[in-house]
Amino acid sequence: MNQLEVKRNNRRTATVLWLIVAAFFFGVMIKYYLLAH
Amino acid sequence: MDAAHTHSHDHGHDDHGHKPSGIMRWVKSTNHKDIGTMYLWFSFCMFLVGGVMALIIRSELFQPGLQIVRPDFFNSMTTYHGLIMVFGAIMPAFVGFANWLIPMQIGAPDMAFPRMNNLSFWLLPPAALLLIAAQFMPGGGAGVGWTMYAPLSTQAGPAMDLTIFAVHTLGISSIMGSINIITTILNMRAPGLTLMKMPLFCWTWLITAYLLVAVMPVLAGAVTMTLTDRHFGTHFFNAAGGGDPVLYQHIFWFFGHPEVYIIAIPAFGVVSQVIPAFSRKPLFGYASMVYATASIAILSFMVWAHHMYTSGMPVEAQLYFMYATALIAVPTGVKVFNWVATMWKGSLSFETPMLFSLGFLFLFTLGGFTGLVLSITPVDVQLHDTYYVVAHFHYVMVAGALFSAFAGIYFWLPKWTGKMYNETLGKWHFWLSLVFFNVTFFVQHFLGLAGMPRRIPDYSLQFAEFNMISSIGAFGFGLSQLLFLYIVIKCITSGEKAPDKPWDGADSLEWTHLPTPAPWHSFETPPVIK
Numbered sequence: 001m002n003q004l005e006v007k008r009n010n011r012r013t014a015t016v017l018w019l020i021v022a023a024f025f026f027g028v029m030i031k032y033y034l035l036a037h
Numbered sequence: 038m039d040a041a042h043t044h045s046h047d048h049g050h051d052d053h054g055h056k057p058s059g060i061m062r063w064v065k066s067t068n069h070k071d072i073g074t075m076y077l078w079f080s081f082c083m084f085l086v087g088g089v090m091a092l093i094i095r096s097e098l099f100q101p102g103l104q105i106v107r108p109d110f111f112n113s114m115t116t117y118h119g120l121i122m123v124f125g126a127i128m129p130a131f132v133g134f135a136n137w138l139i140p141m142q143i144g145a146p147d148m149a150f151p152r153m154n155n156l157s158f159w160l161l162p163p164a165a166l167l168l169i170a171a172q173f174m175p176g177g178g179a180g181v182g183w184t185m186y187a188p189l190s191t192q193a194g195p196a197m198d199l200t201i202f203a204v205h206t207l208g209i210s211s212i213m214g215s216i217n218i219i220t221t222i223l224n225m226r227a228p229g230l231t232l233m234k235m236p237l238f239c240w241t242w243l244i245t246a247y248l249l250v251a252v253m254p255v256l257a258g259a260v261t262m263t264l265t266d267r268h269f270g271t272h273f274f275n276a277a278g279g280g281d282p283v284l285y286q287h288i289f290w291f292f293g294h295p296e297v298y299i300i301a302i303p304a305f306g307v308v309s310q311v312i313p314a315f316s317r318k319p320l321f322g323y324a325s326m327v328y329a330t331a332s333i334a335i336l337s338f339m340v341w342a343h344h345m346y347t348s349g350m351p352v353e354a355q356l357y358f359m360y361a362t363a364l365i366a367v368p369t370g371v372k373v374f375n376w377v378a379t380m381w382k383g384s385l386s387f388e389t390p391m392l393f394s395l396g397f398l399f400l401f402t403l404g405g406f407t408g409l410v411l412s413i414t415p416v417d418v419q420l421h422d423t424y425y426v427v428a429h430f431h432y433v434m435v436a437g438a439l440f441s442a443f444a445g446i447y448f449w450l451p452k453w454t455g456k457m458y459n460e461t462l463g464k465w466h467f468w469l470s471l472v473f474f475n476v477t478f479f480v481q482h483f484l485g486l487a488g489m490p491r492r493i494p495d496y497s498l499q500f501a502e503f504n505m506i507s508s509i510g511a512f513g514f515g516l517s518q519l520l521f522l523y524i525v526i527k528c529i530t531s532g533e534k535a536p537d538k539p540w541d542g543a544d545s546l547e548w549t550h551l552p553t554p555a556p557w558h559s560f561e562t563p564p565v566i567k
Contacts, residue, residue, distance in 0.1 A: 021212055021253070025257055027258075028258035032273050
């Protein structure tokens with residue numbers, strides 16, 4: 001695996017993890033917004 | 038991976054071996070070892086700040102009555118002592134270990150995202166300054182407790198805004214650190230180093246990083262909603278506007294309980310490296326250790342409401358949370374059994390890292406047992422918010438996480454500095470810490486059983502003796518840590534030269550494949566693991 005592939009893999013992994021972070025952050029607020037309405 | 042390193046070697050050769058110097062070495066550092074060092078020193082500074090706060094608390098509690106501080110300042114001290122110790126001291130200490138050790142233990146040249154690593158660290162000092170600056174806001178620090186429960190937090194003074202911003206900043210730093218750790222472990226292991234061949238420290242951090250990615254955004258969401266309730270007219274936690282303050286408790290503890298394991302699991306990892314090294318045997322039950330750690334992490338998401346038995350919930354829910362919490366004792370028992378079995382018939386020696394690991398093993402188990410006591414709903418209804426809880430979580434956090442951090446520091450100090458610490462002084466540090474820790478916290482079990490509530494600056498006369506003993510222990514424990522600082526500085530400045538492998542039984546890559554001290558750039562060519 002060359003350096004470019006390692007970098008691409010790293011970016012993909014990080015993107016998936018950032019999406020999980022965003023899902024939890026916004027998910028919990030949206031859920032509570034819906035509960036209050 | 039081979040090609041990757043040949044490529045970087047060709048083009049970056051001029052930089053190799055040239056350590057930048059001066060302050061900019063640290064400000065602009067993308068080197069995992071330098072960043073790890075900064076994390077460790079930062080956490081020690083925060084440990085001292087949080088420790089001073091603890092001593093202010095114990096000074097006031099030395100005798101019944103109000104004599105040293107005002108009650109609102111006392112509440113502020115309990116709040117920021119907790120926040121600083123959890124987010125500023127213990128977590129960054131283990132991130133420091135992760136930065137130093139993970140690339141070396143998996144045969145990688147550095148972390149996957151070195152610049153993000155730099156940012157992760159440099160977010161911490163401003164966040165710490167915010168927490169300290171909150172003390173000087175109009176009305177003083179926010180005396181809301183580290184849990185920042187609504188409606189207290191939605192009505193607190195302006196210090197609360199600084200605290201919220203600090204928690205956001207600390208959270209984003211942790212998230213970036215975790216993403217870096219997961220990516221590094223998943224994508225940058227040396228050829229042949231499968232996941233099930235990794236040192237257990239890497240496994241524990243991989244699992245911890247996933248926990249952080251899942252729960253840190255939840256805490257960020259909770260404090261964001263607190264912020265919008267305070268300033269932007271929302272009513273998430275305001276019953277008058279259709280919200281519910283108990284919802285805050287649910288969301289906080291959905292973060293808060295896994296947070297306990299975010300602190301404890303890397304500590305398990307350190308101990309799982311140290312005990313085999315000083316038993317001169319491989320870790321007993323490696324695979325079961327991995328599965329037990331993962332089980333603890335998964336279960337930690339399912340037990341949050343055991344912190345809220347007295348907040349009101351259906352009896353079915355109380356039963357569920359009680360049984361689910363007790364279930365955690367099973368994988369934890371597997372781990373304790375495996376550590377003991379590792380020592381069984383081993384060729385044991387008791388240098389300082391091993392002593393701290395054994396201290397961890399005994400006292401963390403004791404803290405686990407009091408956790409089991411507290412998991413039983415009818416018992417917890419009696420003991421909730423008493424000093425029994427304070428004693429319980431200090432056995433887990435101090436004798437668990439902090440002792441394990443000390444074990445790790447003494448274990449890897451030769452690798453980091455190239456020098457040996459003074460073994461006699463190290464043993465003194467251990468015994469003083471062990472004795473004074475128990476003097477401080479063991480008696481708090483009795484205070485709690487007798488009904489002394491936590492977070493109060495004054496108390497009834499019948500609690501006087503045990504409080505006096507606890508306060509004396511706290512000062513002894515605090516002073517013992519100055520000895521630790523002296524040992525580390527003496528090691529760095531005038532320690533004897535360390536051999537490449539000072540511990541016979543250490544078998545992970547940083548000991549077997551790298552010289553001591555570890556070079557500025559390690560594993561420019563990855564090792565091949567058979």
